[in-house]
């Protein structure tokens with residue numbers, strides 16, 4: 001990576017006795033879109049608020065654009081922020097909301113009006129400048145909040161679950177819009193979410209957080225396909241976990257569901273020890289398939305038709321495997337109770353240390 | 355009609371009679387200044403009395419000053435308590451309730467002891483000083499109403515997030531309070547202000563003991579010496595108080611809607 005634009009250096013934050021963020025390190029490149037992804041209470045908001053300046057780290061430094069901002073007040077950091085609850089000023093019109101930051105900074109009326117018109121154009125609400133926030137829908141309010149944050153040309157844009165109060169359709173369209181505006185302006189952005197789909201679809205890189213720790217930092221592709229920890233693997237995407245016993249660690253032979261499986265790789269456990277094998281639903285096939293030599297017998301126990309894909313649950317021994325098959329209008333979907341085999345390739349098996 | 359219904363109506367009529375009969379009687383009495391015919395003679399007399407105009411003007415001015423000082427004191431305090439010191443709220447609420455528990459006469463005697471002309475802060479040494487002392491006394495009296503009105507107004511908006519949103523856009527405290535917080539609690543502040551006005555216009559104890567030419571002592575003085583005029587004055591005073599209440603209602607109709615909050 002070239003010179004980082006934002007550097008978080010060993011950030012810790014404790015509220016009284018509870019440690020909320022631990023040893024958080026992150027470098028963000030200029031113009032990058034980074035998501036913080038994690039379950040509720042894992043410290044995403046707290047980390048974001050430390051970058052904004054609303055909280056002070058218990059220890060560690062924060063630098064933006066090469067300048068140490070750890071002890072600066074929020075109003076000195078040149079950061080734009082979008083809140084989950086929109087937080088538009090109810091007493092001001094849309095145009096006044098967007099112009100607020102410039103007005104505070106003492107810009108001229110003409111300059112403010114020009115910028116407000118430009119921002120209204122960008123968020124595709126050019127006719128709404130004279131309205132009040134309560135006269136807008138939730139999605140429109142959030143777009144105004146985005147425009148308000150960007151109008152002052154901040155160095156960094158922070159968004160804290162900006163879409164979680166909106167319904168599903170608008171969420172998808174607005175996230176594409178946010179991303180395209182971000183690309184156009186090239187602004188360095190941190191996006192907090194607990195929605196993995198949002199994080200995977202929008203981000204250049206994702207930071208998966210768990211109990212105040214950044215468990216893995218990587219591109220969406222890496223996070224999904226090569227999860228570094230157990231938690232990342234189970235939090236991002238659906239995961240099937242098979243309990244197996246190692247027979248021969250050198251050749252990667254294990255015993256699971258009464259069958260011997262050869263994984264063709266060294267295993268991080270000794271012979272006779274237990275190990276977990278993880279499989280994404282999309283790498284498991286129903287029935288035998290060329291290129292997927294490992295097979296386990298089972299019974300179809302559940303079939304959910306999701307439209308373009310059909311998700312099938314197969315009972316293998318005492319555990320259930322989820323797998324996805326594409327909908328094929330020419331073939332009947334699998335029947336519940338049908339005896340079958342599931343097949344997969346040894347390369348697709350994730351062996352993650354517990 | 356069910357018996358319960360009848361009982362309720364009887365209670366209602368009795369209650370209304372309890373409130374309105376004295377008022378109607380007073381009004382009726384105030385119209386009888388001229389023998390044998392109803393007239394507004396008593397009202398003409400008091401409204402043209404220069405002492406009425408002077409004292410009413412004085413009290414109105416003091417009320418406005420009280421409102422100004424009260425708003426400047428209460429809005430930032432209530433805001434700060436909500437934002438940074440929520441654990442102090444019970445304490446502040448208790449303090450603002452004290453004027454309801456401690457009689458005005460006790461407060462004013464305390465003032466006279468503390469600020470008499472031989473004290474280190476001789477407020478009562480000059481007329482202007484006494485006026486100021488009176489205003490502060492009224493601020494105290496109005497505190498329970500003003501604080502509650504403003505605090506209720508603040509509850510309706512998301513004080514913390516709005517403050518943070520303004521702060522990150524570069525705003526400093528005076529701007530945040532003046533441009534964001536105050537406009538959003540303006541309706542609440544106004545209703546507090548009208549209540550304050552009604553209290554100050556009718557107040558007797560403090561004005562009388564501090565010997566200021568206020569409306570309350572004038573009413574009392576008139577009542578002790580005349581027959582019909584005090585009745586007319588009582589009706590006028592009622593009308594002013596009620597006008598304040600009506601204004602509160604009217605103004606709150608125009609309350610700006612606050613931002614839709616995600617459920």
Ligand SMILES: Nc1ncnc2c1ncn2[C@@H]1O[C@H](COP(=O)(O)OP(=O)(O)OP(=O)(O)O)[C@@H](O)[C@H]1O
Pocket residue numbers: 015020038039040041042043044045046047194
């Ligand atoms: N001001 C505070 N005082 C004490 N504890 C706090 C404070 N703010 C947050 N916490 C605690 O810190 C932890 C992390 O909170 P944070 O808001 O950062 O979580 P989050 O990842 O944003 O979760 P969510 O997805 O629910 O928003 C939580 O356990 C929370 O209770």
Ligand SMILES: [Mg+2]
Pocket residue numbers: 044045046160
């Ligand atoms: Mg949060």
